[in-house]
Structures are given as C-alpha cells and as structure tokens.
Amino acid sequence: MGKKVIHNNIRKLRFSKDEMTQQQLADEVGVSRQTIVAIEKEKYSPSLELAFRIARVFDRSLEGVFFYQEGNLKE
Amino acid sequence: MSYREKESLINIFSGLLITGIYAWIIYQKQLAGQFDLTVNYNKWGEILLIFMGISIVARIVIYIVFHIINAIATREEDIPKEDERDKLVKLKSTRNSHYVFSGGFVLGILALAIGMPVYWIFVAFVASALLSEIMDNASQIYYYRRGI
Numbered sequence: 001m002g003k004k005v006i007h008n009n010i011r012k013l014r015f016s017k018d019e020m021t022q023q024q025l026a027d028e029v030g031v032s033r034q035t036i037v038a039i040e041k042e043k044y045s046p047s048l049e050l051a052f053r054i055a056r057v058f059d060r061s062l063e064g065v066f067f068y069q070e071g072n073l074k075e
Numbered sequence: 076m077s078y079r080e081k082e083s084l085i086n087i088f089s090g091l092l093i094t095g096i097y098a099w100i101i102y103q104k105q106l107a108g109q110f111d112l113t114v115n116y117n118k119w120g121e122i123l124l125i126f127m128g129i130s131i132v133a134r135i136v137i138y139i140v141f142h143i144i145n146a147i148a149t150r151e152e153d154i155p156k157e158d159e160r161d162k163l164v165k166l167k168s169t170r171n172s173h174y175v176f177s178g179g180f181v182l183g184i185l186a187l188a189i190g191m192p193v194y195w196i197f198v199a200f201v202a203s204a205l206l207s208e209i210m211d212n213a214s215q216i217y218y219y220r221r222g223i
Contacts, residue, residue, distance in 0.1 A: 005121050031158040031160070034079070034219075035159075041222070042222075042223025043221070044223055046159070050159060
C-alpha cells in the first residue's frame with residue numbers, strides 16, 4: 001500500500017490571489033506562518049476546521065484546495 | 076530555524092547545564108563528607124526539592140535572556156502564538172518524553188530487584204527526568220523539521 005498523503009495547491013492559489021503572502025494567509029486563518037509553510041510542503045495535514053478556513057479564504061470548496069491520494073505524487 | 080526550534084534547543088542546553096552544575100555541586104559535597112547520600116535517603120528529598128526550585132528560577136532567567144537576544148537578532152518582539160500544529164507537536168513529544176521517564180522508572184525498580192543499593196532509584200529518577208526532558212525537546216525539533 002502506498003503512502004497516504006493529503007496534497008494541496010495552496011501555493012498556486014496564493015499566487016493567483018494577488019500574490020498573497022504566507023503571512024497574510026496565516027493571519028487570515030489564525031495560525032503561524034510556519035504552519036502554512038509546513039502545510040504547503042505537505043509536512044503537516046491540517047485539521048478539518050483549518051482546512052475549511054483555508055478553503056474559505058480562496059472561495060473554494062475543500063476539494064478545490066486539498067486532495068487525497070495514495071502514494072507520493074512527486075515519485 | 077523557527078522560534079519553537081530555538082526554544083527547544085535552549086531548553087535542552089539549559090536542562091543539561093542546570094542539572095550538570097547542580098549534580099557536580101552535590102557530588103563535591105558528598106565527597107567532602109557533608110552528607111552521605113548512599114544511606115541518608117531523606118537528604119535526597121531535600122536536595123531534589125531545592126533542585127526543582129533552582130531549576131524553575133534558572134529557566135525563567137534563561138528564557139528571558141533568550142527572548143531578549145532573539146528579539147534583538149530577529150527584530151521580532153512577539154512570541155508566536157501556539158496553533159494546532161504546535162499543540163500536536165507538543166502532544167507527541169510529551170508522549171515520547173513519558174515513554175523515556177517510564178522506562179527510567181522501570182529500570183530503577185529493576186535495579187532494586189536485582190540487589191543494587193537503594194539510592195540507585197533516586198539516581199534513576201534524576202537521570203530519567205533529564206533524559207525525558209531532552210527527549211521532549213528533541214522530539215519537538217524532529218517533528219518541526221521532519222513534519223507530522
């Protein structure tokens with residue numbers, strides 16, 4: 001069984017939203033910038049609540065920001 | 076390196092420093108014959124209580140100095156607020172720390188069971204307390220770096 005990871009496209013969405021910085025996103029969703037960095041690098045899978053808050057910032061559904069896939073996409 | 080990682084490193088070094096200095100002072104007193112910790116078990120209680128007090132005060136001082144130096148170096152005065160990731164890292168690190176402390180406790184009991192002197196249990200307490208703290212902070216650095 002491959003490694004199960006939650007992937008995301010936050011980085012892409014930030015740039016398409018007026019080049020929003022990690023700090024701005026962090027402030028909007030109420031976490032530290034380091035946590036946003038960790039989520040973008042897929043070193044941390046956010047809670048459902050935080051995932052919804054991030055999705056709301058980009059006016060997307062949860063699946064529009066996060067997606068679940070077995071195995072590493074980069075492999 | 077993030078604020079939390081630096082904080083964990085400071086905790087490891089301050090733990091080693093404070094415990095090391097205090098243990099050395101107590102050992103010198105033992106060698107000088109001021110007390111005999113191999114037979115006077117009540118003295119262990121007194122020494123450990125004083126150590127707890129000294130440790131708390133020293134850590135507060137070290138933490139204040141660290142915060143001042145960090146604020147000057149990074150020009151960030153605010154301590155980052157703890158979010159869900161920080162809490163999860165702390166939770167997992169505390170779990171690892173408890174494993175180490177429990178292991179040390181069991182080793183101390185085992186030492187008694189196989190006929191080692193009674194004072195070994197106190198040595199096991201101090202050693203496992205120090206090791207569990209190192210494990211706690213090292214785990215935090217590990218989880219922050221590697222991810223959770």
